[in-house]
Amino acid sequence: MRLTPLDIQNHRFATRLRGLDPVEVESFLSLLSEDYEALLRERDALADRVRTLERQVEELSQDEKILRDTLVTAQTLSEDLKRTAMKESEVLVSEAEVKAEKVLDAAHRRAAKLAEDIRTMRQLRGRLSAALRQTLQTHMDLLETLSKDGNEEAEAEKVAYLTRQKST
DSSP states (O other): OOOOHHHHHHOOOOOOTTOOOHHHHHHHHHHHHHHHHHHHHHHHHHHHHHHHHHHHHHHHHHHHHHHHHHHHHHHHHHHHHHHHHHHHHHHHHHHHHHHHHHHHHHHHHHHHHHHHHHHHHHHHHHHHHHHHHHHHHHHHHHHHHHHHTOSHHHHHHHHHHHHHHHHO
16 A cells, blocks of 8 residues: 555554654654655656656657658659659750761762762763853865855755754
């Protein structure tokens, strides 16, 4: 059974002949009761403080768990962002390479077309030059013939030449 300060204060000892001094016993019990009461109050206050601190520790533990979870989530998100950025940069580089290849291919085709056009124009110039020489030679020959003969043969050649020119 637990004693309370009131139990200590109200406790009475049996008196005997030549027993203890009742005033001294009463004052001692009174002091003991007050000390015991102070200790009980202190114990209750400490128990309340322990409960408060345990609640704070629990709250801090929960906060710590939340912070850990947040940190893990942030690290995961950071790694995901890095991977996404790397993939996007690889895609951009690939697209740039494809565009560069297309531009280069178009430039090569354009250069080949220009080279072909130059070759065709040189051939055309050669044919025109040959045709012009032949025409001049024919006119020279015709003039020579006309100046020598002056006759009908020259007229026939002239008509034949003009007919050939119209057909070409």
